[in-house]
Amino acid sequence: MENNIRVRFAPSPTGLLHVGNARTALFNFLFARQRGGTFIVRLEDTDLERSTIEAENAILQDLRWLGLDWDEGPGQPGAYGPYRQSERLGVYRRYAGELLEKGKAYRCYCTMEELEEKRKRSLAKGIPPLYDGRCRNLTAEEEQAFSAAGRPASLRFKVEARTIEFQDLVKGRVSFDGQRMGDFIILRSDGGAPYNFAVVVDDGLMAITHVIRGEDHLTNTPRQLLLYKTLGFLPPQFAHLPLILGSDRTPLSKRHGATNVAHFREEGYLPEALANYLALLGWSSEDAQEIFSLEELIKKFSLERVSRSSAIFNFEKLKWVNRNHLKGLAEERKLELAWPFLQKKGINIEKMGEPWWKAALDVIWEEVDNLSQLDKHLSIFSEEGRKVEPEAQSLLQKEESEKVLQAMKEELQTVAEISAGNYKRIVSTLAKRVNLSGRGLFMPLRAALTGKIRGPELEKIFILLGKERVLQRVESALALTGSERSRRGES
Numbered sequence: 001m002e003n004n005i006r007v008r009f010a011p012s013p014t015g016l017l018h019v020g021n022a023r024t025a026l027f028n029f030l031f032a033r034q035r036g037g038t039f040i041v042r043l044e045d046t047d048l049e050r051s052t053i054e055a056e057n058a059i060l061q062d063l064r065w066l067g068l069d070w071d072e073g074p075g076q077p078g079a080y081g082p083y084r085q086s087e088r089l090g091v092y093r094r095y096a097g098e099l100l101e102k103g104k105a106y107r108c109y110c111t112m113e114e115l116e117e118k119r120k121r122s123l124a125k126g127i128p129p130l131y132d133g134r135c136r137n138l139t140a141e142e143e144q145a146f147s148a149a150g151r152p153a154s155l156r157f158k159v160e161a162r163t164i165e166f167q168d169l170v171k172g173r174v175s176f177d178g179q180r181m182g183d184f185i186i187l188r189s190d191g192g193a194p195y196n197f198a199v200v201v202d203d204g205l206m207a208i209t210h211v212i213r214g215e216d217h218l219t220n221t222p223r224q225l226l227l228y229k230t231l232g233f234l235p236p237q238f239a240h241l242p243l244i245l246g247s248d249r250t251p252l253s254k255r256h257g258a259t260n261v262a263h264f265r266e267e268g269y270l271p272e273a274l275a276n277y278l279a280l281l282g283w284s285s286e287d288a289q290e291i292f293s294l295e296e297l298i299k300k301f302s303l304e305r306v307s308r309s310s311a312i313f314n315f316e317k318l319k320w321v322n323r324n325h326l327k328g329l330a331e332e333r334k335l336e337l338a339w340p341f342l343q344k345k346g347i348n349i350e351k352m353g354e355p356w357w358k359a360a361l362d363v364i365w366e367e368v369d370n371l372s373q374l375d376k377h378l379s380i381f382s383e384e385g386r387k388v389e390p391e392a393q394s395l396l397q398k399e400e401s402e403k404v405l406q407a408m409k410e411e412l413q414t415v416a417e418i419s420a421g422n423y424k425r426i427v428s429t430l431a432k433r434v435n436l437s438g439r440g441l442f443m444p445l446r447a448a449l450t451g452k453i454r455g456p457e458l459e460k461i462f463i464l465l466g467k468e469r470v471l472q473r474v475e476s477a478l479a480l481t482g483s484e485r486s487r488r489g490e491s
């Protein structure tokens with residue numbers, strides 16, 4: 001029955017999409033796509049105070065950007081909608097009412113203050129704060145009295161189970177002690193449904209076959225299993241994904257750096273690279289391959305190879321994965337992707353024309369970790385704010401440098417333009433004139449042209465700058481060399 005597979009990603013729209021949640025979405029998506037199943041997005045927006053439409057739109061935008069398109073959910077009507085919990089409140093009330101009628105749940109009149117008081121007392125005694133069952137066996141008269149006193153009632157589920165066991169697809173056999181659970185609320189006194197109840201009603205009615213989610217939900221699973229059984233739904237299979245930690249082994253948070261998908265998008269990480277990196281957080285391929293397209297991930301992903309132990313979010317590795325994906329891009333796509341990043345930095349792309357930009361991007365492409373670094377590397381081609389780094393400066397002060405640059409200046413005066421056709425000849429003539437080769441010849445040229453001692457291929461820089469600008473740069477570097485300065489009486 002493989003093609004009946006139905007999985008869901010159920011974000012709470014209370015903030016931006018965190019990389020941990022994006023990983024959950026990705027694993028659900030991969031699992032569904034590989035097995036020809038259905039991938040559903042359901043918005044868990046019952047926390048009305050914290051849920052916002054902006055967060056909802058931002059999450060959906062990030063999912064689309066990552067390439068994780070869904071079959072049912074917002075904007076994708078399906079037979080199991082609505083896919084937003086705030087539109088399903090009536091359904092939760094109906095199911096909670098049924099449990100009350102069947103005697104599986106009861107009205108609880110305890111106030112928040114009373115419950116808080118009891119909680120504190122238990123904690124002070126060092127006992128886990130479980131509901132004490134005070135309203136479990138109220139008589140009809142007692143209920144009436146509470147109700148007449150104006151106390152609102154919530155509904156609590158009767159926990160009868162001793163042990164609850166299940167086979168998790170990642171964690172293996174998991175067992176919980178039902179005695180340590182306490183009767184829990186399934187409908188609040190304001191008519192709202194708490195997460196544990198709403199999620200089961202939804203997963204049950206939406207015929208979800210596999211619940212793939214973060215390990216932080218593992219402790220919710222026993223309550224949910226009891227509800228499945230009592231509501232008469234077939235429980236799904238569970239797969240709890242390992243936690244994602246920062247380098248200090250605490251759960252990944254802002255303290256470790258940026259953790260939202262939107263941030264990585266704005267920094268110029270490619271969606272396919274981020275998806276690739278997220279796949280490696282807790283999953284690995286059998287043959288140790290690490291760079292994948294989304295299509296390859298769909299083919300290779302398996303829940304069996306999801307690790308039980310926590311994954312560490314490694315920013316350096318993400319950069320490496322991104323560099324690998326950047327390398328594989330087609331020329332056209334490079335410019336298309338770079339364009340908004342250059343515009344944002346106020347670079348006027350029109351001035352030089354498209355062919356020049358394509359060539360320039362090509363030269364520096366492999367030097368960047370992400371697209372927001374492009375402008376920094378492109379600065380070698382611009383006149384504004386050009387700096388000569390100290391190492392380049394001291395190199396230019398050497399006598400040899402002056403010799404090379406002087407000869408280059410003269411050599412340039414003999415050509416109309418620098419091109420791929422005459423570059424080699426210019427350089428070999430120069431080499432003979434100054435009797436230098438290799439680093440001795442090229443380093444002063446590089447320092448003069450770029451103000452740096454390291455960087456992309458020199459030939460390309462020569463050609464992209466063109467004769468006039470090369471000449472200008474050689475001349476201004478000559479002004480920095482030793483004898484020029486002493487001629488001008490500077491020390």
Ligand code: GLU
Nearest residue numbers: 010011012044199213217
């Ligand atoms: N709304 C829950 C969350 O964002 C979903 C948990 C689940 O997948 O059951 O964590």
